[in-house]
Amino acid sequence: MSKPILEIKDLRTHFFTDRGEIPAVDGIDLYIQPGEVLGVVGESGCGKSVTSLSVLKLIPQPPGKIVSGSIVFKGKDIVPLKESEMRKIRGNSISMVFQEPMSSLNPLFTVGHQIGETIRLHRGKSHKEARIHTLDMLRKVGIASPDAILNEYPHRLSGGMRQRVMIAMSIACSPELLIADEPTTALDVTIQAQILDLIRRLNEEQGMAVMLITHDLGVVAEMCHRVAVMYAGKVVEEGSVHDIFKNPLHPYTQGLIQSVPRMSETRERLYSIPGNVPVLSMSLRGCRFAARCEHVMPRCLEAIPHLSQQEEGHSCRCWLYESTQEDAV
Amino acid sequence: MTQLSINQSSDTIAIHEVSGPWRDAWKAFRKNKTALLGLGLILFFIIIAIIAPYIAPYGYKDQQLMDRLKPPSSAHWFGTDDFGRDLFTRVLFGARISLWVGFFSVIGSIVVGTVLGILAGYYGKWADMLISRLFDIVLAFPSILLAIAIVAILGPSLQNALYAIAIVNIPTYGRLVRAKVLSLKNEEYIMSAKAIGMKNNRILFSHILPNSLTPIIVQGTLGIATAIIEAAALGFLGLGAQPPDPEWGKMLSDSRQFIQKAPWTVVFPGVSIMLTVLGFNLMGDGLRDVLDPRMKN
Numbered sequence: 001m002s003k004p005i006l007e008i009k010d011l012r013t014h015f016f017t018d019r020g021e022i023p024a025v026d027g028i029d030l031y032i033q034p035g036e037v038l039g040v041v042g043e044s045g046c047g048k049s050v051t052s053l054s055v056l057k058l059i060p061q062p063p064g065k066i067v068s069g070s071i072v073f074k075g076k077d078i079v080p081l082k083e084s085e086m087r088k089i090r091g092n093s094i095s096m097v098f099q100e101p102m103s104s105l106n107p108l109f110t111v112g113h114q115i116g117e118t119i120r121l122h123r124g125k126s127h128k129e130a131r132i133h134t135l136d137m138l139r140k141v142g143i144a145s146p147d148a149i150l151n152e153y154p155h156r157l158s159g160g161m162r163q164r165v166m167i168a169m170s171i172a173c174s175p176e177l178l179i180a181d182e183p184t185t186a187l188d189v190t191i192q193a194q195i196l197d198l199i200r201r202l203n204e205e206q207g208m209a210v211m212l213i214t215h216d217l218g219v220v221a222e223m224c225h226r227v228a229v230m231y232a233g234k235v236v237e238e239g240s241v242h243d244i245f246k247n248p249l250h251p252y253t254q255g256l257i258q259s260v261p262r263m264s265e266t267r268e269r270l271y272s273i274p275g276n277v278p279v280l281s282m283s284l285r286g287c288r289f290a291a292r293c294e295h296v297m298p299r300c301l302e303a304i305p306h307l308s309q310q311e312e313g314h315s316c317r318c319w320l321y322e323s324t325q326e327d328a329v
Numbered sequence: 330m331t332q333l334s335i336n337q338s339s340d341t342i343a344i345h346e347v348s349g350p351w352r353d354a355w356k357a358f359r360k361n362k363t364a365l366l367g368l369g370l371i372l373f374f375i376i377i378a379i380i381a382p383y384i385a386p387y388g389y390k391d392q393q394l395m396d397r398l399k400p401p402s403s404a405h406w407f408g409t410d411d412f413g414r415d416l417f418t419r420v421l422f423g424a425r426i427s428l429w430v431g432f433f434s435v436i437g438s439i440v441v442g443t444v445l446g447i448l449a450g451y452y453g454k455w456a457d458m459l460i461s462r463l464f465d466i467v468l469a470f471p472s473i474l475l476a477i478a479i480v481a482i483l484g485p486s487l488q489n490a491l492y493a494i495a496i497v498n499i500p501t502y503g504r505l506v507r508a509k510v511l512s513l514k515n516e517e518y519i520m521s522a523k524a525i526g527m528k529n530n531r532i533l534f535s536h537i538l539p540n541s542l543t544p545i546i547v548q549g550t551l552g553i554a555t556a557i558i559e560a561a562a563l564g565f566l567g568l569g570a571q572p573p574d575p576e577w578g579k580m581l582s583d584s585r586q587f588i589q590k591a592p593w594t595v596v597f598p599g600v601s602i603m604l605t606v607l608g609f610n611l612m613g614d615g616l617r618d619v620l621d622p623r624m625k626n
Contacts, residue, residue, distance in 0.1 A: 087527070
């Protein structure tokens with residue numbers, strides 16, 4: 001196993017609000033190997049996006065703050081880095097594709113200008129060189145007539161086109177890691193498939209590592225090598241795609257997989273996990289999922305289980321499994 | 330369906346033409362009749378202001394004491410005032426003064442207001458606190474009263490009246506820009522600009538400033554109308570233009586004692602103020618319809 005390109009250790013990002021301190025990301029451990037696609041799944045509000053913004057240190061501050069933990073990118077912890085050093089990493093070594101292609105482009109500038117800006121910023125190229133590079137990028141993301149699109153304003157492009165432009169912008173400097181925060185949620189299904197295909201191609205051809213944040217298990221099954229399932233600011237299960245789908249260990253993961261509609265079954269009602277994600281606060285005790293879990297035991301309400309390895313490369317945070325130990329916090 | 334296909338074909342044709350938010354706005358603006366009327370009025374007065382020295386039949390200072398308070402005639406189209414000065418000439422030259430005060434006071438307010446508004450909105454915290462409270466203090470006074478106080482301090486002159494009007498109107502633009510920046514700050518494209526590693530200053534000037542321009546343009550156009558009225562009011566009170574400058578407000582106040590005997594002395598400057606202000610208001614409303622996304626549909 002080679003050295004991971006990104007290793008997040010015990011990351012805690014808290015928000016300090018009027019209602020008190022909210023641990024949106026509450027001690028996360030993740031790693032991504034070079035050339036790997038890691039899926040991060042979980043329902044809304046479980047801390048997926050906060051995790052991805054933390055990696056680029058783009059948490060709005062205040063109210064947010066990385067309280068503790070380390071984010072090691074290519075052997076270097078980026079948490080203590082200064083803003084000016086972070087700017088060299090953003091868009092250059094790590095870049096990000098956002099969920100909303102409709103609002104992620106500045107309406108007042110042409111597409112070419114915006115992609116070119118990234119290139120000029122990090123590569124110090126002239127306008128002319130940047131333009132050639134931009135055309136290359138647009139071609140690479142599968143835009144048929146790059147010369148025409150170059151001079152277009154975002155409002156004249158469709159959602160799928162804009163997301164391609166966003167991807168072109170984020171891969172313009174050949175980053176080693178691409179964070180895609182629900183890149184297809186706002187798109188319709190056929191476009192979704194095209195965009196995912198594009199991301200996979202970039203991953204395969206350029207060996208770019210991808211952290212794919214999504215709530216769509218179908219996307220995960222199709223795209224990812226490994227999966228981390230998040231719940232209420234913690235990773236509850238982590239393993240290869242095969243393990244997670246064939247042998248989900250955590251009751252939450254089992255619930256998630258059951259809630260995916262299947263064509264073959266005739267059951268009328270879709271399975272849903274009862275209850276809601278708990279309101280995060282510093283005073284939560286015990287397993288975060290206890291209130292919704294079918295297998296809840298007295299122990300679950302008292303102590304948080306540790307994320308411990310159950311099989312080779314497959315770990316789970318649950319008291320159901322004997323080797324589990326209590327978490328430090 | 331036919332409608333749709335027509336749109337699409339015109340779209341593909343338009344691809345190689347310059348098309349942008351401003352061009353689209355101009356297309357929509359052209360369809361707005363009242364706004365075009367406003368633009369026409371403004372252009373009319375601008376042209377008058379430019380060519381005043383060439384078309385004026387007399388000098389604006391020339392007194393013909395034999396012809397005092399003469400009604401409109403072929404020699405004096407708008408009549409004469411109590412010094413026998415030709416009112417047509419003075420109204421023409423008055424356009425220069427009013428437009429000059431209007432434009433420059435608004436430009437001054439916009440520049441200062443925008444800078445303060447951006448600082449307050451983007452950096453927040455104590456900068457916002459300080460700047461916003463400053464705006465609140467200025468807005469706590471009725472604007473004309475504050476303008477009078479400022480002119481009283483600086484001394485009555487047209488230039489000081491311009492400064493006073495500019496200062497009084499800074500908070501209007503400042504608060505507008507601050508509010509716009511606050512909403513823009515959370516736009517995804519600002520986040521994505523940060524995510525590609527752009528510097529704060531660069532984001533401010535190349536992303537936030539251009540996107541906050543539309544409300545400033547609208548408010549600025551309407552603001553010129555207000556500034557012209559305020560300048561006229563200061564002139565009327567003797568705090569703006571000094572004799573013999575032909576400022577419209579000043580002309581009104583100089584002639585008010587003759588309003589029954591020689592009504593033309595107040596009618597023409599009054600109508601000029603009204604038409605200019607109307608022009609800017611119509612155009613400002615039209616711009617708002619075109620540029621403000623909330624007004625669309």
